[in-house]
Each structure stands twice: as C-alpha cells, then as structure tokens.
Amino acid sequence: MTLRILRAHVDAIRAHAREGAPLEVCGVLVGRRDKEGVVVERVLRTDNVHKTPRVNYLIRPEELLSIVLRAEDEWGLEVVGFYHSHPAGPPSLSKTDRAWASWSGAAYFLCWLAPDEDVGETPNPTMVASELVESAKTLFKDIFHRKKEPPPPLTDHTPVNYTARLERATIGI
Numbered sequence: 001m002t003l004r005i006l007r008a009h010v011d012a013i014r015a016h017a018r019e020g021a022p023l024e025v026c027g028v029l030v031g032r033r034d035k036e037g038v039v040v041e042r043v044l045r046t047d048n049v050h051k052t053p054r055v056n057y058l059i060r061p062e063e064l065l066s067i068v069l070r071a072e073d074e075w076g077l078e079v080v081g082f083y084h085s086h087p088a089g090p091p092s093l094s095k096t097d098r099a100w101a102s103w104s105g106a107a108y109f110l111c112w113l114a115p116d117e118d119v120g121e122t123p124n125p126t127m128v129a130s131e132l133v134e135s136a137k138t139l140f141k142d143i144f145h146r147k148k149e150p151p152p153p154l155t156d157h158t159p160v161n162y163t164a165r166l167e168r169a170t171i172g173i
Helices: 005-022 061-075 093-101 127-136
Strands: 002-007 024-033 039-047 078-086 107-114 121-125 158-164 168-172
Touching: 002 005, 002 107, 005 024, 005 039, 005 078, 005 107, 024 061, 039 061, 039 078, 061 078
Parallel strands: 002 039, 002 168, 078 107
Antiparallel strands: 024 039, 024 078, 107 121, 158 168
C-alpha cells in the first residue's frame, strides 16, 4: 500500500505533536483510495482521551464516528489512517501500537519528538518519515528504510518514496 501525504500535512502533525508534548497526541487521516494506495487530503486533530496519555493514545469513539460521517457526507472522502506522537520515544511503533492498529486498510503514522542535541532534553519534533528526507538513520530502521536507488533531487514538489515494512509512504515535499 502506498501512502501519499503532503509536506503541509506532515508539518501540521508535527505542530500538533509539539503543542501536545509531553503527552501523546493523535488524529485522523482523511482522504481517498486509488489503485496505488491512499492519498491524504485532510489531517484532523482529535483529543487523546486515554487514561495514560503520556504513553498511550485513544480517540473517543463518538469523535471518530463524527469524523467518519463528516468525511463521507460533506467531503466525499473516507478515513484512510491515523497518526499519533511519541514525545518521549521510542522512535518506532510500540507493541501496543501494533496490537491496537486494527482499522482494516488504515495507515498508521508516527511522529516522534527527538531531544534536541544542541540544547539537551528540549523536545525537537522530528517526523519519522520526513526525517528520512534528510538522511536514513539507523534509528528509524524499525519503521522505514530508504529504497536501494538514490532519491531524485528534491524540489518543493518532488514526491519522495520510502518503503516501510507494511506499506510505502510518499511525502510531497
């Protein structure tokens, strides 16, 4: 499955994660499916109502239902995935994340807030997928790895493809 998401959407997820730290934040990816996978058209923030929001996330079922109905009825779209943050790590999906990833055909997008190397423990948001645009660090190997061929030169509109264990993500830079 291919996930195509604009850089503006990645930036919106990053901003949400930064604002919500030190708690995990979450949201819904709304878009459409085509023959190549899913295209994210909208990124919608949701409340994290989990009783332990520093290490888990949960979207209130009523809020999710409202988003599903709005996506379908108002925009002619559907829920194609979810995102959440790991403000304190790890920079990969946890066993709990993988176990709870039960929405059939959905993409699960993780935003990790890495400590800023220059200023100690101050959170510096780094989107796992977008970080790979700069370099494919071994820190992220559990989620993404760069394709074998070298990437094309980046411009504001160059799609960048990364292969994940379960799916491929394309980020419009």
